[in-house]
Amino acid sequence: MEGxxxxxxxxxxxxxxxxxxxxxxELQGIADExxxxxLGSRDGTAALAQRLGARVHQMKWGDSCSEAKNLCLxxxxxxxxxxxxxxxxxxxxxxxRILPLLDNPNVEGYLFHVNNPSEEHSVSSPVQSLRLFxxxxxxxxxxxxxxxxxxxxxGALELAPVTxxxxxxxxxxxxxxxxxxLLPKDLEEHPQDGYVQYLVGIELLNRRQYGESLPxxxxxxxxxxxxxxxxxxxLKCLGWAYLCLQRYEEALEILNEGVxxxxxxxxxxxxxxxxxxxxxxxxxxxxxxxxxxxxxEKPDTCAPGPEIGSAVLFETLGExxxxxxxxxxxxxxxxxxxxQDGADDSLLYSIGRLAQKTGLPEMMExxxxxxxxxKNPQRLMILTDILFQQREYPKILENLGCLESFLGKGxxxxxxxxxxxxxxxxxVEDFSAIDRGSxxxxxxxxxxxxxxxxxxxxxxxxxxxxxxxxVQEIDAPLKSLFRLIQDLFTGRQTGxxxxxxxxxxxxxxxxxxxxWLGRQEKAxxxxxxxxxxxxxxxxxxxxxxxxxxxxxPMLRTIFGHISGEEQQVAFKQRxxxxxxxxxxxxxxxxxxxxxxxxxxxxxxxxxxxRFFTEKLRKWIRGLxxxxxxxxxxxxxxxxxxxxDALLRLYHSLNPGAEAGEGAAGEDDANLANGEIQNRIGxxxxxxxxxxxxxxxYLRALQWDFLNEYAQKKVKALFxxxxxxxxxxxxxxxxxxxxxxxxxxxxxxxxVYGLIHFQSCLFEQSYAFFSQTAVGEKSYPAALAxxxxxxxLEGKEVxxxxxxxxxxxxxxxxxxxxxxxxxxxLCRLExxxxxxxxxxxxxxxxxxxxxxxxxxKDAR
Amino acid sequence: xxxxxxxxxxxxxxxxxxxxxxxxxGIGVLLYQMEDWENAGRYLKKAxxxxxxxxDILYNYAALLGTRFRWKEAAAVYGVYLALCPHDEEAIxxxxxxxxxxxxxxxxxxxxxxxxxxxxxxx
Numbered sequence: 001m002e003g004x005x006x007x008x009x010x011x012x013x014x015x016x017x018x019x020x021x022x023x024x025x026e027l028q029g030i031a032d033e034x035x036x037x038x039l040g041s042r043d044g045t046a047a048l049a050q051r052l053g054a055r056v057h058q059m060k061w062g063d064s065c066s067e068a069k070n071l072c073l074x075x076x077x078x079x080x081x082x083x084x085x086x087x088x089x090x091x092x093x094x095x096x097r098i099l100p101l102l103d104n105p106n107v108e109g110y111l112f113h114v115n116n117p118s119e120e121h122s123v124s125s126p127v128q129s130l131r132l133f134x135x136x137x138x139x140x141x142x143x144x145x146x147x148x149x150x151x152x153x154x155g156a157l158e159l160a161p162v163t164x165x166x167x168x169x170x171x172x173x174x175x176x177x178x179x180x181x182l183l184p185k186d187l188e189e190h191p192q193d194g195y196v197q198y199l200v201g202i203e204l205l206n207r208r209q210y211g212e213s214l215p216x217x218x219x220x221x222x223x224x225x226x227x228x229x230x231x232x233x234x235l236k237c238l239g240w241a242y243l244c245l246q247r248y249e250e251a252l253e254i255l256n257e258g259v260x261x262x263x264x265x266x267x268x269x270x271x272x273x274x275x276x277x278x279x280x281x282x283x284x285x286x287x288x289x290x291x292x293x294x295x296x297e298k299p300d301t302c303a304p305g306p307e308i309g310s311a312v313l314f315e316t317l318g319e320x321x322x323x324x325x326x327x328x329x330x331x332x333x334x335x336x337x338x339x340q341d342g343a344d345d346s347l348l349y350s351i352g353r354l355a356q357k358t359g360l361p362e363m364m365e366x367x368x369x370x371x372x373x374x375k376n377p378q379r380l381m382i383l384t385d386i387l388f389q390q391r392e393y394p395k396i397l398e399n400l401g402c403l404e405s406f407l408g409k410g411x412x413x414x415x416x417x418x419x420x421x422x423x424x425x426x427x428v429e430d431f432s433a434i435d436r437g438s439x440x441x442x443x444x445x446x447x448x449x450x451x452x453x454x455x456x457x458x459x460x461x462x463x464x465x466x467x468x469x470x471v472q473e474i475d476a477p478l479k480s481l482f483r484l485i486q487d488l489f490t491g492r493q494t495g496x497x498x499x500x501x502x503x504x505x506x507x508x509x510x511x512x513x514x515x516w517l518g519r520q521e522k523a524x525x526x527x528x529x530x531x532x533x534x535x536x537x538x539x540x541x542x543x544x545x546x547x548x549x550x551x552x553p554m555l556r557t558i559f560g561h562i563s564g565e566e567q568q569v570a571f572k573q574r575x576x577x578x579x580x581x582x583x584x585x586x587x588x589x590x591x592x593x594x595x596x597x598x599x600x601x602x603x604x605x606x607x608x609x610r611f612f613t614e615k616l617r618k619w620i621r622g623l624x625x626x627x628x629x630x631x632x633x634x635x636x637x638x639x640x641x642x643x644d645a646l647l648r649l650y651h652s653l654n655p656g657a658e659a660g661e662g663a664a665g666e667d668d669a670n671l672a673n674g675e676i677q678n679r680i681g682x683x684x685x686x687x688x689x690x691x692x693x694x695x696x697y698l699r700a701l702q703w704d705f706l707n708e709y710a711q712k713k714v715k716a717l718f719x720x721x722x723x724x725x726x727x728x729x730x731x732x733x734x735x736x737x738x739x740x741x742x743x744x745x746x747x748x749x750x751v752y753g754l755i756h757f758q759s760c761l762f763e764q765s766y767a768f769f770s771q772t773a774v775g776e777k778s779y780p781a782a783l784a785x786x787x788x789x790x791x792l793e794g795k796e797v798x799x800x801x802x803x804x805x806x807x808x809x810x811x812x813x814x815x816x817x818x819x820x821x822x823x824x825l826c827r828l829e830x831x832x833x834x835x836x837x838x839x840x841x842x843x844x845x846x847x848x849x850x851x852x853x854x855x856k857d858a859r
Numbered sequence: 860x861x862x863x864x865x866x867x868x869x870x871x872x873x874x875x876x877x878x879x880x881x882x883x884x885g886i887g888v889l890l891y892q893m894e895d896w897e898n899a900g901r902y903l904k905k906a907x908x909x910x911x912x913x914x915d916i917l918y919n920y921a922a923l924l925g926t927r928f929r930w931k932e933a934a935a936v937y938g939v940y941l942a943l944c945p946h947d948e949e950a951i952x953x954x955x956x957x958x959x960x961x962x963x964x965x966x967x968x969x970x971x972x973x974x975x976x977x978x979x980x981x982x
Binding site for chain 1: 956
């Protein structure tokens with residue numbers, strides 16, 4: 001009937017006078033009528049609701065949320081009903097999305113996304129998100145605590161792009177205070193009801209009583225059908241409970257079932273990734289998180305909507321990367337987490353830490369700019385704190401004007417200014433801006449004392465210590481610490497004593513700051529005191545500070561305080577990584593040799609590679625000093641423009657399209673023949689024509705025998721089928737291409753030489769290269785390998801002698817450099833196989849390749 | 860065991876009729892399947908010499924030559940075969956592969972182009 005009411009807004013109230021005007025006003029224009037069931041408000045709620053045009057019905061509270069809502073339904077005349085609490089609101093930009101939902105003839109009800117940012121009650125059932133549904137007589141709520149229309153009555157539900165938020169933090173807790181006490185009654189009345197058992201399980205989860213929640217969740221799971229609205233959430237809760245109890249096998253079973261039955265409910269993937277992370281199955285963890293990201297890129301497919309926010313998703317991904325020391329990737333993930341709704345501000349500290357570690361201060365600058373745009377002074381203060389921890393005092397002083405524009409100019413900002421100056425070691429006299437009675441003053445007083453120590457101003461320090469004794473806000477242990485440190489510095493005390501944790505942290509901060517200021521002798525005076533109180537992590541942190549200053553004796557002293565093998569390995573890994581990033585190779589090597597020989601994982605490959613390339617660099621530099629010019633040996637042949645016939649063949653194969661890349665033809669004129677043959681090889685390999693692929697890669701080597709890709713492919717094909725490889729190589733009747741090889745035979749020896757070289761079988765490799773050396777054109781290549789092998793084996797004198805005997809040219813030296821670098825890359829590739837997620841190894845390989853390119857360009 | 864029995868039977872027949880190209884082809888195929896390349900080659904070559912117009916003999920001989928890395932001969936025999944069976948995609952592809960192995964890229968490109976046309980025609 002034209003003109004009938006479409007939408008009834010239904011609200012249950014009790015003492016909600018303050019929220020009513022906004023609640024009704026925001027939905028004016030979309031609701032045709034408002035039905036209010038009031039539960040005996042003592043303020044003016046009922047009267048106000050009537051004045052605002054609602055039809056108000058009084059109800060005596062009977063300990064049942066269902067009863068109240070059903071009364072709303074009894075009086076609603078609209079074809080659809082929308083339930084909202086006065087303390088809730090629909091996101092402004094989502095209000096206009098509501099009416100079009102009513103036009104869908106296939107849907108009976110909609111689930112809204114209810115944003116409940118409560119730490120105490122982070123888990124809540126999606127059943128409570130059913131807010132909009134058709135007003136049919138059979139749709140009636142049941143249960144006292146968390147009302148629900150049974151699925152067998154109301155199906156055909158969809159997820160709506162509408163979010164409900166709470167106006168006030170207290171609103172949610174008030175509501176829960178009303179609902180949760182009703183749960184025992186529901187349980188008493190429906191002891192075998194799976195839904196009620198599930199609700200009890202959730203409440204116990206919220207209280208972190210995981211063991212107690214299990215029987216309820218298990219019972220609910222046993223009785224539930226997968227068609228029920230709460231089924232995926234139930235599975236998730238059960239999986240989560242098992243995970244928290246570290247019952248991994250059971251957790252995995254449930255989560256696997258969840259992923260299989262509800263593939264778009266992405267929370268399962270996040271939990272499963274967390275499980276894999278705890279079990280150090282990083283490949284599987286990454287897979288799950290990446291799948292989750294893909295699902296969430298299409299929010300329409302997420303039904304029911306995810307409860308675990310994307311901030312958690314990216315934070316977990318960041319943690320995974322951090323575990324594998326992939327710091328840059330971890331940093332990017334944390335930044336992405338920070339951009340999501342509901343992100344924890346503690347993430348900023350992780351970002352700050354990694355930004356400093358990876359040398360990317362611009363990340364912090366971006367965050368600062370973002371926080372200014374968002375007018376978020378709380379974040380700005382956190383960022384200031386991070387910068388303070390990182391000793392970026394000039395930066396803080398630079399930002400202070402901006403901070404003052406948000407906080408106003410006062411004691412807080414003045415104390416920041418003064419702190420920075422004190423920490424920079426400046427002599428500061430004027431503290432008049434800070435009231436003696438304020439907490440800022442006592443904090444500054446301690447910093448002034450430290451500042452006196454920085455400047456060796458002992459009398460002033462003594463005076464300030466006396467003043468400190470009279471300040472009640474400063475704890476007695478802290479006062480004792482400052483006195484102790486004064487005595488240590490002035491030589492009046494030499495012994496150590498154990499410190500409480502807060503005092504130890506203060507002392508560590510001071511120690512680190514002294515090092516930063518270059519006052520190593522004072523820092524070393526504090527070290528025994530710190531080591532007496534430090535735990536494992538603390539000890540490593542102390543060592544990291546000394547590592548920055550390349551003080552091996554202090555590192556050795558600190559290492560001596562570590563007893564456990566695991567802790568020793570962790571120490572070595574952290575310190576060596578620090579030293580490598582600062583280019584302190586010799587010290588890194590010495591740290592590696594501390595204590596017993598121990599494996600330090602992927603760092604071993606990186607450390608070896610650094611040493612090797614440094615040694616190689618020196619050798620090559622030395623050779624270049626004595627290189628002859630214009631020898632009769634051929635110049636290292638440039639690859640020139642590609643062979644026309646080969647290029648035509650490449651186009652006819654259209655290998656780019658086959659491989660799913662861009663079509664052949666793009667920039668082909670710039671491709672070297674070796675590269676074209678590599679691509680043809682890949683094409684044949686994808687077609688599983690191994691022999692054809694091998695031919696192509698061998699041809700690539702004929703054009704560029706140092707081509708890393710072709711070498712890797714040839715070696716792999718040899719390993720796969722050595723007999724077939726030999727037959728092919730030795731019996732194929734083709735003529736070598738390119739400039740390096742004239743005869744098949746010399747090429748065959750060369751290939752064997754290469755394969756054995758890559759497997760570090762140097763003696764055999766040398767023998768094959770010696771046989772190749774008879775070929776005129778291949779001679780420089782074979783010679784370079786022979787010299788390289790001698791050098792790699794440590795026979796530097798023989799290597800030099802061979803070079804002198806045969807004559808060294810700039811081109812030969814370049815070949816040597818490339819050959820030895822390719823050896824390093826080969827060894828690092830082994831490391832990559834062993835540690836596939838190691839960003840350190842990937843970075844090292846990239847640096848070595850770039851180093852080779854830079855040298856070539858420079859020449 | 861069946862191949863061996865088959866081979867024995869055929870060898871027995873061969874003794875009675877040594878100039879029978881079909882029989883020689885059959886023996887060659889069995890030996891090929893047993894990866895006795897050398898002997899397979901002998902029989903198939905003989906069969907080819909006796910009857911260079913038999914499609915099966917041509918195809919099998921070309922295939923054998925390919926497995927023995929004798930690309931030039933393989934390409935030539937495939938060429939003869941394809942004159943009789945121009946739409947055999949597998950043979951076209953193998954001829955193209957043989958040209959590639961020989962480094963005759965223009966010929967390889969033309970042959971692969973023929974293959975694409977044959978595949979389009981078939982679909």
